[in-house]
Amino acid sequence: MGTLRLTIPSPSPALTFVRNRQRKFLYAGLSSILLLVLWGTLLIVFDAPYGGLGQGIGSDGVSLEAVRNQTLGFEKIFCINLPSRTDKRDAIVLGSSITQFHVDWIDGVSSEDMSPKAYPPHLDDADRPRMLPGEIGSWRAHVNALQRIVSERISTALILEDDVDWDVTLKTQLHDFAQGALALQPNQPHASPYGPSWDLLWLGHCGMKCERNSPFYIIKNDPTSVPAYALPQYWAGPAIHPLVDNIKHNRLICKSTLAVCSTAYAVTLPAAQKILAAVSVAPTEESMPAGESIVYDVMLGRLCETGYLRCISTYPSVMGNWKGAGLPSKGSDIQYRYDGPREERVFEGASFWGVVYSVMDNLGGLVSGERVVRASVRDVMLPVLDLGRVKGNRGKLHVLDYEEMVLSGV
Numbered sequence: 001m002g003t004l005r006l007t008i009p010s011p012s013p014a015l016t017f018v019r020n021r022q023r024k025f026l027y028a029g030l031s032s033i034l035l036l037v038l039w040g041t042l043l044i045v046f047d048a049p050y051g052g053l054g055q056g057i058g059s060d061g062v063s064l065e066a067v068r069n070q071t072l073g074f075e076k077i078f079c080i081n082l083p084s085r086t087d088k089r090d091a092i093v094l095g096s097s098i099t100q101f102h103v104d105w106i107d108g109v110s111s112e113d114m115s116p117k118a119y120p121p122h123l124d125d126a127d128r129p130r131m132l133p134g135e136i137g138s139w140r141a142h143v144n145a146l147q148r149i150v151s152e153r154i155s156t157a158l159i160l161e162d163d164v165d166w167d168v169t170l171k172t173q174l175h176d177f178a179q180g181a182l183a184l185q186p187n188q189p190h191a192s193p194y195g196p197s198w199d200l201l202w203l204g205h206c207g208m209k210c211e212r213n214s215p216f217y218i219i220k221n222d223p224t225s226v227p228a229y230a231l232p233q234y235w236a237g238p239a240i241h242p243l244v245d246n247i248k249h250n251r252l253i254c255k256s257t258l259a260v261c262s263t264a265y266a267v268t269l270p271a272a273q274k275i276l277a278a279v280s281v282a283p284t285e286e287s288m289p290a291g292e293s294i295v296y297d298v299m300l301g302r303l304c305e306t307g308y309l310r311c312i313s314t315y316p317s318v319m320g321n322w323k324g325a326g327l328p329s330k331g332s333d334i335q336y337r338y339d340g341p342r343e344e345r346v347f348e349g350a351s352f353w354g355v356v357y358s359v360m361d362n363l364g365g366l367v368s369g370e371r372v373v374r375a376s377v378r379d380v381m382l383p384v385l386d387l388g389r390v391k392g393n394r395g396k397l398h399v400l401d402y403e404e405m406v407l408s409g410v
């Protein structure tokens with residue numbers, strides 16, 4: 001087909017393109033070659049100023065500011081951690097203390113400690129892809145988190161895996177995210193600062209897709225938007241379209257379908273009940289289709305994709321991952337990794353993925369009271385960030401006309 005030309009939004013209003021009907025007629029009269037060239041042209045229309053959402057306080061008095069409280073606007077925050085990985089618990093306790101939020105623990109599970117009778121349902125179906133022992137343990141730990149939410153009637157909870165890393169400016173990011181999430185939902189009374197009608201907020205993922213043909217929110221000039229080159233491998237996508245996803249310094253917030261990696265996600269109590277049913281107690285063809293993987297994050301993504309859960313997510317992911325310095329096997333407790341014979345072992349430095357101002361990467365300065373942080377990736381808006389000058393960013397709803405490749409505000 002024709003060339004796909006991206007017209008990057010220019011700061012100058014003089015370069016703003018507006019496509020109208022007359023122009024369409026003119027195009028129709030041109031030669032077929034020209035038509036082919038124009039076919040895929042992406043016109044980006046940034047016509048209205050950002051803002052004007054007016055959603056400061058929910059109708060029953062929940063303030064957006066609640067996202068900055070000790071549990072980030074959720075009732076509880078849980079982190080899943082194998083008790084034997086005390087090193088990771090140290091890191092989460094320190095990082096969350098610096099970012100000023102509080103984490104409760106869900107003990108990770110080793111599949112060897114489980115009765116095979118308690119393994120995921122349909123695990124042994126003839127055509128089912130095999131699950132690693134670590135994946136079975138991880139499934140159980142996540143299900144334990146859901147069980148606790150249901151049992152204690154926790155209205156909303158954020159669930160983290162213990163190799164999570166996040167941005168020093170997390171609370172500001174969540175404030176911006178909540179504004180985006182609210183813009184995607186009906187304007188109804190709500191008890192959660194994130195809005196009235198969501199089941200799952202997918203905040204830490206490794207790839208996601210937005211619902212096609214529904215409006216999505218774009219925040220421009222978000223200094224915490226990880227540039228595309230520096231993203232970890234994303235296994236699902238594009239979020240909207242590669243040309244839209246990769247506009248520099250943008251963050252997209254949308255109703256999401258497929259997503260992978262359960263690094264960080266929030267659920268409501270009714271959603272925890274629904275997921276507990278679908279992945280453990282009462283699985284259906286919808287949650288565990290024949291021949292498909294039932295690894296936990298894959299199932300969760302499927303439940304968003306089928307519409308069983310109303311999911312909201314952001315591209316790029318808000319949360320990322322890190323691995324402390326040491327042997328390569330130090331990272332994941334799910335995938336088995338052999339470090340080689342003792343005399344040949346290679347030690348690695350710490351590594352960080354998917355976050356611009358990584359808390360874990362900046363711990364040294366932060367514990368000494370430094371108020372300036374460094375970006376962990378290159379090619380960002382601000383390589384060095386003064387924490388006294390962090391400010392939020394408002395965005396605006398957009399739609400993409402996939403046929404004409406026109407992006408416009410709504």
Ligand SMILES: *[C@@H]1O[C@H](CO)[C@@H](O)[C@H](O)[C@H]1NC(C)=O
Pocket residue numbers: 062066067069070071072073074075191192193
């Ligand atoms: C934070 O805000 C949420 C939502 O309003 C609330 O459920 C939670 O209890 C608050 N957390 C704290 C520690 O006050």
